[in-house]
Amino acid sequence: MxxxxxxxxxxxxxxxxxxxxxxxxxxxxxxxxxxxxxxxxxxxxxxxxxxANEVYLIDRFEEHVKQHPKKVFLYFEDREYSYEIVNAMADKIANIVLSLNLTPGDTVAAMIQNEPSFVWTLLGLQKIGMVDAFINYHLTAEPLLHSIRTSNAKVIIVGSGDGLFESIEEIRHNLSDNIPIYVQGRLPYVLPPGYHSLDNVMEKTLPLPVSKNLRSHVTMMSPVCYIYTSGTTGLPKPAICNQAKAIGSSKIWASFDFNANDVSYAVTPLYHSGATTLCLFNTIAVGCSMVLRRKFSARHYWDDCRKYKVTVVHYIGELFRYILKVPESPLDGVHNIRIAMGNGLRLDIWKKFQDRFKIPVIVEHFGATExxxxxxxxxxxxxxxxxxxxxxxxxxxxxxxxxxxxxxxxxxxxxxxxxxxxxxxxxxxxxxxxxxxxxxxxxxxxxxxxxxxxxxxxxxxxxxxxxxxxxxxxxxxxxxxxxxxxxxxLGDTFRWKSENVSTREVAEVLSTLSFIQDVNVYGVEVPDNDGRAGMAAILLKDHSTITPEVLQQIYRKCAKSLPKYARPIFLRFQTNFEVTQTMKHRKVDLVKEGYNPDILSDPVYCVDVKNKTYSPLESASYHQVIKSRL
Structure with a gap:
């Protein structure tokens, strides 16, 4: 042959x-x-x-539960959660959702911060072949409503984080009346009709194992989760992570021999593909331990790594820049890390970070959720x-x-x-x-x-x-x-604070203000910062002028309707807009001109969080003003 x-x-x-x-x-x-x-x-x-053998990620997890039930799966806030414990909590979630008489393959929208409940909610839904829609917990108002609606969720789970219940309550009247909402955490108030305390239900639910037959409808093309992305235009879109993609993602760290003896570290939001499909999924695939932190802290980063003997860290480029700003210490190179893996690490800090903290290997990758x-x-x-x-x-x-x-x-x-x-x-x-x-x-x-x-x-x-x-x-x-x-x-998206910002979404929010005739949103480079900061060129309607009230209204509108990372840092007020032959806003020249008041003849303003407005950028001190406000 x-x-x-x-x-x-x-x-x-x-x-x-x-x-x-x-x-x-x-x-x-x-x-x-x-x-x-x-x-x-x-x-x-x-x-x-x-x-080939249709071994799904949840199958791998359950194998590890049987093989080493007492092994630590998650380290979180000085607590250890074994594979056995996480599995029991996942079984509870599975049984609760089963009691709701949903159709196999239905979606549950989960808006949960970085905490173990995010993990066992996902695993519990996988046990019964349901889909987990990862809702960005920074969202409010229309973007939040849009994210839930586009997922076609039949149930909503709201985490215990500050402000999450309030964000859901604000849009509750626009949701279907019969969609149950489960809220985590010990609440100091009585829940309104339509809400349920998930903690109370969890306490009353036994961690009974569920049969694999309940996920017999699952195929390689069945969704595991929806991970939202700005895409190129418009509001967030639910990108589909199916079973095949989840399996593929969970093996990526095999490229550097990630194994059961490793300890991973996740500090970026789990609603992102990086923290979940890379850090969490690869941890599940090999049966090792993962350190989970609710929110990134540059000051505590190395303390965590040393305390838990972390061997592989997942990063986004912005994180390492923040860590480099922490004062140097004799302990900077004292750790067990053998690999730093992630994306977005800028060339200007790559060697600085690697040399100062003695990181043996940095594995940078490029990809997209979808x-x-x-x-x-x-x-x-x-x-x-x-x-x-x-x-x-x-x-x-x-x-x-x-x-x-x-x-x-x-x-x-x-x-x-x-x-x-x-x-x-x-x-x-x-x-x-x-x-x-x-x-x-x-x-x-x-x-x-x-x-x-x-x-x-x-x-x-x-x-x-x-x-x-x-x-x-x-x-x-x-x-x-x-x-x-x-x-x-390319397109109508730029990246800031490790998030994709849709220029169209920002423009649509600003355009609802009665005194604005047109808006052109784009990203501009800021020294010593990754990505691009949001800037909005604004054309006011006839007879409208730049007043303190106008600036305050713009600030309030952005604060109410946009996540923090999407709110424009700079405003530029123009007297006319240039458009292309296809009636698209011309951005190239605006991006090149930036926000330097010494160059621009148009009035330029910078966000002023302290006074809840936008304040003029003065040529004599604009560098200092920007540095103090980012």
Missing amino acids: PPSRQEVLYGAAGTVGGAIAVWRTLFPWIGDDFTTMLGTKKIGDKMNPDL GTSLTINLTNKVGAIGRISPLMRLASKYKLSVQVRVIRFDRIKEEPIRGKDGFCIDCGAGEEGLIISAVPDTTTEFYVGSKSINEKKFLRDVFVKGDAYFNFGDIVFVDKDYYLYFRDR
């Missing part, structure tokens, strides 16, 4: 290994290719058996989000490497550049382009929503007729060694 294509490629790899010195001379990047491909192969080796693949930097290359060389592109055809490509892109037309044959063109070394990933034939949607919303993320007929790729909407640069570096985010 002739060898398969995969066998031929593996054989070629073996030949290369035998003559590695020669190949390194001809292709100096070849060693990094093999390191990266070996790491992705480890992911596949762990993932494929579970996919994406179909990711890139990963397994070689400690400073600043890189992964790599994609000619060899890796070849290997991806045979599914021996991630199926991610970078294609040439026309920024003016905002569309891929296609050759004479009508197909897209791969970027080579020294070029920047749009990053995309192959879409499996089984994937027909990325979000819960209309076909038109989902179709925007598809690129079709990319390299051959009939193929489909996921459009991340991001521009990356390919260096001479085929490493990838993040450059920019």
Whole structure:
């Protein structure tokens, strides 16, 4: 029997290994290719058996409960929660939801902060094949109402965090009258009609194991959870994390040999894909322990890591910048961390953080909640989000490497550049382009929503007729060694405080003010801060002027209707707006001009939280004002 294509490629790899010195001379990047491909192969080796045998994440968790029930699963606020305890609480959640006579596959919306109840709520719903919609607990008003409605939730669970009940109560009259709402925590007041104390119900519910038959309807395409993302436009959209994606995500840390002896650390919100699909799911997959913190604290970060002997930390770039601002200590390098894994770590602080805190390896990755693949930097290359060389592109055809490509892109037309044959063109070394990933034939949607919303993320007929790729909407640069570096985010989204901010959402909120005629929202760079700060160019209606009352109304509207990270930091009042030929706001020049009052002739204001308004930016002191208010 002739060898398969995969066998031929593996054989070629073996030949290369035998003559590695020669190949390194001809292709100096070849060693990094093999390191990266070996790491992705480890992911596949762990993932494929579970996919083939339909071993879901909840099955893995229940296996660990049987194998080591007393082992600590979660460390939280000086308490230890064993696999056995978390399982018992998950069984209670499962039995409570079962008593509500829901249809298999229905959705429960959970707005819970970082605490163990978030975890056992998710696991309890998985035991009976229900879907958990992760509601961002920072949301209020219309964005919160929209998130719950789009999930089609039949039940709402509200966590014990400050202000969560009040946020739900504010929109309660706009929700279905018959949707039950369960509230966690010891409440100092009597709950209004329609609400139930989850704590009271939990106390009365026995942790009876539920039969696996109750999730017999589950398939690889069944949703595990909905994780909300700003996408490219509009209000938050529920991205679908199905069983297959959950399994794949739970094996990513296999690329650096994450195992049962590790201890992970999650400080970013669990409603984000990073903290859950990476940190939590990988912890469940191998049966190790995870340290969970309600809210990130730079001051307590290393104390936690030392106390619990953390070995792998999950990060977002902004966190490390905050940690670097903590005064240096002789204990900075005293810890057990072997890997820091995450995304968004800026080049300007990468080495500073790694050197000061003696982090052996930083594994930066690039992906998206609704994406179909990711890139990963397994070689400690400073600043890189992964790599994609000619060899890796070849290997991806045979599914021996991630199926991610970078294609040439026309920024003016905002569309891929296609050759004479009508197909897209791969970027080579020294070029920047749009990053995309192959879409499996089984994937027909990325979000819960209309076909038109989902179709925007598809690129079709990319390299051959009939193929489909996921459009991340991001521009990356390919260096001479085929490493990838993040450059920019396209569309109407920018990132601030580790959150995606939809410019359309902000503009729609501001546009409801009676004195505003038009709004153009965009992100601007601020020194020593990751991402871009929100700025709104505002055109007032005729006869309206900038008064203290106008500025206070804008502040109050943003505070009421937008999460904190989405509220504009800067306001610019213009006398006219420029638009493109397709009637889109022109943002490029506004972004370049920024907020420097020495450059701009328009009045510019900066958020003033202390006085609950926006105050003028003066040319003499604007740098100090900005630094004090961010």
